[in-house]
Amino acid sequence: MNNYILKDENAIYYECGYSSDNAIYLRLGSEAFFLTDGRYTQEAKAQAKNCEVIQSHNLLKSARQLLRKERIRTLAYDPKEWDVQSLEFLQKTQTHFAPRRQLSWKKRIIKSPGEIELLRKAVELGAQAFESFAQQAQAGMDEYELNFLAKKALSHTGRYDLSFDPIVALDAEASKPHAMPTEQRLEEGRLLLMDAGLKYKRYCFDRTRTARFGKALEFSMEQRFSPVVQKAYDTVRKAHDQAIEKARSGMKASEVDALARGVIEKAGFGEYFIHSTGHGVGLDIHEMPFISSRSDTIIEEGMVYTVEPGIYLPGEFGIRIEDMVVMQNGRAEVL
């Protein structure tokens, strides 16, 4: 399909290297158009590549005029990207709108060498942030303060955008997949789970570590918990490692999921691993490929995804270890 329409910011950025929070991108054969309002036209003209910038205070109307003028017969769109009201407005033309699910995600599933470099840089900045958080976390801080400290560290004090709101949760709170901060405080012997990310030039970083707070915090993979927690931790770590070491290009995503899930099930924790093993990462924090038991997607060279098995015992504790990997030379390399 050589004709398509986009409005998602990341989908548009992928096409032309620029985007704004009020834009429509139209690809019509060999031509492309970037529609935006007066606040963004200067920047768009300077930065958007291989497309004509059209300024408009009514983007839908201008897009429709363009479709009429260019006599477009068929136009692809992602039915998840467009709301009913906007699409119905656009459809008042002779153009046939052809639904294409995950239109942009499918184009973006294999990362270029340039994109992989940006993701590596995001991971490098993110690793520094985890280190900086660990150095500043102190006994007595509550989850609100820890959460704010995570934002400070991840953003490098405002330099970078976050890829999502960080989760910093202690002990039983870590067992909730959508933990919100509480007034519980960091103390010696407590378990701390941190899931956090930042963006570098729009490309996302995502990592989770679980650690025991002793006199200080260390995010190394080697951790010493009480025997019960340690068994779960070692299981998650083994699931994480196996899913990375045994992944090969050409496997189905569901097979990669099974590599992690098998380890956890074998250790008797199967019912406590309540989510899928991972998800693609790129311009979106969650994108294709989805590493789940129901995904037939074939894992190929250049795909980037997270491996993040977890074990959650409600009311007791939660463990998750997450890294981003890139498929290179047939194997998964940790970024």
Add this chain to the structure above:
Amino acid sequence: MNNYILKDENAIYYECGYSSDNAIYLRLGSEAFFLTDGRYTQEAKAQAKNCEVIQSHNLLKSARQLLRKERIRTLAYDPKEWDVQSLEFLQKTQTHFAPRRQLSWKKRIIKSPGEIELLRKAVELGAQAFESFAQQAQAGMDEYELNFLAKKALSHTGRYDLSFDPIVALDAEASKPHAMPTEQRLEEGRLLLMDAGLKYKRYCFDRTRTARFGKALEFSMEQRFSPVVQKAYDTVRKAHDQAIEKARSGMKASEVDALARGVIEKAGFGEYFIHSTGHGVGLDIHEMPFISSRSDTIIEEGMVYTVEPGIYLPGEFGIRIEDMVVMQNGRAEVL
């Protein structure tokens, strides 16, 4: 219409006092249903009022089953709230889907006394945050640091969510309506514009102040700039004050807009006031009523909206003063 379907988090929260990031709310005559996944059912059962909680790992499918089971003939939905793919899935029933634009916003346009109390509390916490920011802002900080300081102050160091990403911009940067941080630093004599907000129990605060940084920062309305800037500042302040003092219940929103716009036009700055005078505030940071030159909405008792005139001289400076008001006893009272 006694049958409707919602998926927006704030729209659902308004109906039943609870919401999650994966939920569908169905009002079917005298019955109501809250559909969510296993992560949220416990909380939903404890907190969602006057509705039956249904746990599902496929909300759309469960909603469709419910429509079939209850033999619903007509169901209202907001065509801006629903994506094409989800609506098409739902529509595979005997039910007729009737579009109702701004379905939830229209219900929420008049605030109850309880809501006004929550908004007052949000404003109180927000005013403290502006004060705290002013005390901590120091010469030498760049816009990134100032932006981060705004997040720290507004969130009360992580206690409250932000209602939007704050804008803190210096001099010429303040003339950009979507200013992004730069490495420019705060120094004596510079103009600082801050537009920021937080949420208290989901209700939003929104305020803008423009100040001259002397030895320190003071957000009082009395400011001393150079003569050229001062003329613009005094004009914006007068526009802000007049739009508040002269507003009356029963006016059209466009008339309230004209109160501010008239002052700015009369002073010769008309072409530099490039946005509308204000917007409603509640669960959403931008909701009805919209105070624009094109809005026929009648301003009534209990409506809450911002008054935020501005003057922006590209490449030179920008001024904006914004407060939230509530219509009470026929007049606009500053919150």
